[in-house]
Amino acid sequence: MQVVMGIDPGAANLGFGIVRVEGNRMVALDGGVVETTAELPMERRLERIHAELSELLAWHEPKAVAIEEVFFGKNVQTAMTVGRASGVAMLAAAQAGVSCFSYTPQAIKMAVCGSGAAGKKQVQRMVGTLLGLPELPTPDHAADALAVAICHGGGAGHREAAELAEGVAR
Amino acid sequence: MQVVMGIDPGAANLGFGIVRVEGNRMVALDGGVVETTAELPMERRLERIHAELSELLAWHEPKAVAIEEVFFGKNVQTAMTVGRASGVAMLAAAQAGVSCFSYTPQAIKMAVCGSGAAGKKQVQRMVGTLLGLPELPTPDHAADALAVAICHGGGAGHREAAELAEGVAR
Numbered sequence: 001m002q003v004v005m006g007i008d009p010g011a012a013n014l015g016f017g018i019v020r021v022e023g024n025r026m027v028a029l030d031g032g033v034v035e036t037t038a039e040l041p042m043e044r045r046l047e048r049i050h051a052e053l054s055e056l057l058a059w060h061e062p063k064a065v066a067i068e069e070v071f072f073g074k075n076v077q078t079a080m081t082v083g084r085a086s087g088v089a090m091l092a093a094a095q096a097g098v099s100c101f102s103y104t105p106q107a108i109k110m111a112v113c114g115s116g117a118a119g120k121k122q123v124q125r126m127v128g129t130l131l132g133l134p135e136l137p138t139p140d141h142a143a144d145a146l147a148v149a150i151c152h153g154g155g156a157g158h159r160e161a162a163e164l165a166e167g168v169a170r
Numbered sequence: 171m172q173v174v175m176g177i178d179p180g181a182a183n184l185g186f187g188i189v190r191v192e193g194n195r196m197v198a199l200d201g202g203v204v205e206t207t208a209e210l211p212m213e214r215r216l217e218r219i220h221a222e223l224s225e226l227l228a229w230h231e232p233k234a235v236a237i238e239e240v241f242f243g244k245n246v247q248t249a250m251t252v253g254r255a256s257g258v259a260m261l262a263a264a265q266a267g268v269s270c271f272s273y274t275p276q277a278i279k280m281a282v283c284g285s286g287a288a289g290k291k292q293v294q295r296m297v298g299t300l301l302g303l304p305e306l307p308t309p310d311h312a313a314d315a316l317a318v319a320i321c322h323g324g325g326a327g328h329r330e331a332a333e334l335a336e337g338v339a340r
Contacts, residue, residue: 042260081253087257087261090254091258
């Protein structure tokens, strides 16, 4: 049994999802979005994200934090902002003594759907199925975060995903 | 009189520079680089950066943190890594109750040298001159961080720089 925290980083909306892995079975313990408004200065938004994630880490005591990594198809400014949110998430994990693992969107889709080219809706449906949720997980950022957690915890095609996984944080 | 902390963000080498501004005069109080090795996982490197910056903030009690912002001429992966370091720097500032301000390289060069197209050596020489340093500031990351602090504190051509400054954090 291990608990994995998945994170879909963003400064405006950071998705999180907590999954408990028991052998081949996975259960969603928590999921949601840390929202911050554009009216707050960036440093205050990051402070809020860090505080909320620290609280979630203390509560769920995950064994690992899995973060969606963005490398391609984004512009430099977006990557910089996503990096800031990802940085404070990694810091919260380190301060809680939890190791971080980064996965590309392709690796996550591979783990969840068995195909690195799966669409957003398909990922959402498979996350719901794998976690036995009564309805589709929403909002998108929470579903994406659950998908990263599944990817790390071992979904369909997990081994292939691990091979694709970018070892940035590890 | 106000103290400004400048930061040139990076995960491997994060430059910092502390400048005291007294009217038209500026004095360097501190400057250096937080280095982290690639052998450490990224979350541990960020933890180290956060801890060292928090200590510097508590010691020097700056009124503002000025951060060099990268938007262009970098690839997405570099921007993501720079963003992570920048994110934990901003978080340390927020936790110390200090506001952050972001400046583009062009704005910084304009403030320090009076030209947004100034070369690296020229910036380094002007940083030394404006701060009355006995020799050229080194290493590069520390010199760059002092330049951001000067930019925020008001160097030559400060007004023009302020107009160019990207208001990301503010």
